[in-house]
Amino acid sequence: MRKRSLLIISLAITLAVMLTGCFQGGQSLNNEEEIDPPKDAEAVHHNDSTGEQNSDEGEEKADISSDTVERQLYLMDADGMIAPQTLELPQPESKEVASQALEYLVKDGPVTSLLPNGFQAVLPVGTEILGLNPTDNGQMVVNVSDEFTNYQKENELKILQAMTHTLTQFKQVDGMKLQIDGQPQDTMPVNGTPIGKGVSRTDGINLLQPDSVDLMKSEPVTLYYPSVQGDNQYFVPVTQYVDVSDQNIYGSMINALLDGPDFKTNLQHVFNSQTKLANNPSLRDGVLEVMFSQDVLQDSKKQDGNKPVISDKVMESVVRTLTQDEAVEAVEVKVENIETLFNENGKPYNEPVTKQKFMETEKL
Structure with missing residues (x-):
């Protein structure tokens, strides 16, 4: 009887030790740092063909990501057009990411060593960003130094467009106003472009006006066309008037893309010439x-x-073109009598495509 009691006590002690070990193990797992999943499908593009990432490459990228951050800057390409370029900028010590983005638009500034082939910064040499002040209505008031005024008049709109589009990549910013050395500006300092009420993306970028368009029956829209500089392939936003008399605005935008860019530009026409809309786009x-x-x-x-x-x-x-409309969250591209479409890597389009696949917006 005594032996049986000793056996029961021994088993109880053993079980208690095992349970204690289990609880301690669970606690140690909870204290470990969680591994962040990929932000979106594009994150897997850097993996090898097996879908597994090389551990050394992963460690190297982790080191890079801790010191730098991807930022979209609007720069001038070799053809004089303003286009977004995503660059790795140093991780800012403070939360003033919008101010840093503008600082990287200054010629001969910190962006110089990062510029892609054929691109240049747009703000005059020596320009300082003295301060940024957000307003309640989504405007960002940008205070710059007097060096900002040292530009050629033909670059005035390009400077405005680059600054506005760089700032409005941040979700809280809808437009910008300008101060020079703390003095509010109603017009730009060289060519007098009106800016008193603020400038936003609705004012357009890389403005083109085809001769054949009837302005009375048209609306301005921004279309995205591919371009290339060496090995750098990118998309250029172009604002132009499109005819909206026979269809909805989305159909007009698509037909403008099908017509292709103005022959005066070096932008690419990527649609087959026989391509047509099968019906009016529906939202x-x-x-x-x-x-x-x-x-x-x-x-x-x-x-x-x-x-x-x-x-x-x-x-x-x-x-890129259609999701500029806030009502359009995603685009489902279909082809007549085709059940499933595939991209050039053989991956199926199983769901509508959002603009985040190509460009992300970020909170300040």
Whole structure:
């Protein structure tokens, strides 16, 4: 009987020790740092073909990400057009990320060593960002030093556009106002462009006005066209008037993309010449459905097997262009008599595409 009691006591002690070890193990797991998942599908593009990331490469990227941050800057390309470029900037010590972004628009400033081929900064040499003050109505008041006034008049709109679009990448910023050495400006200092009420993206960028458009029946929209400088492929926003007399604004925007960019530019026309809209685009619950004729598909010789492939440049042009409308959260591109579309890497488009796939917005 005594032996049986001793055995029960021994088992109880053993069980208690095991349970204590389990609880201690669980606590230590909770104290470990969690691994962040990829932000979106684009994060896996850096992985190898097996889907597994090389551990050394992952450690290197972790080190880089701790010291730098991706920021979208609007710079001037070799053709004199303002276009977004995503650059790795040093992680700011404070939360003044918008101020840092503007500082990297200054010629001969810290952006110099980071400039992509053919690109240049737009703000005059020596310009200092003296302060940024947000207002309740979404305007950002930018105070710059007097060096800001040292630019050629033909660059005035480009400077305004670059500053405005760089600032409005941040979700809380809808537009900007300007001060020079603390003095509010109603006009730009060199060519007198009115800016008193503020400047926003609705004022346009890289403005073009086709001769054939009837302005009485048209509306200004911003379209995205691909361009290339060496190995650097990027998209250029262009504001132009489109005819809206025969269809909704979305259909007009698509037809303008199908017509291609103005011949005076070096922008690329990426649609097959026979491509047409199969019907008027329709918006439902934030998703805009756009259906093309089969001519939009890539040449069969370029397709992955016999999969119906739509060019990545076509998809990006369409999504970047249409999601500028706040009502459009995503775009579902379809093709007549085709069930599933694929990108150039053979991946299916199983859900509508959002603009975050190509460009992210960030909180200040």
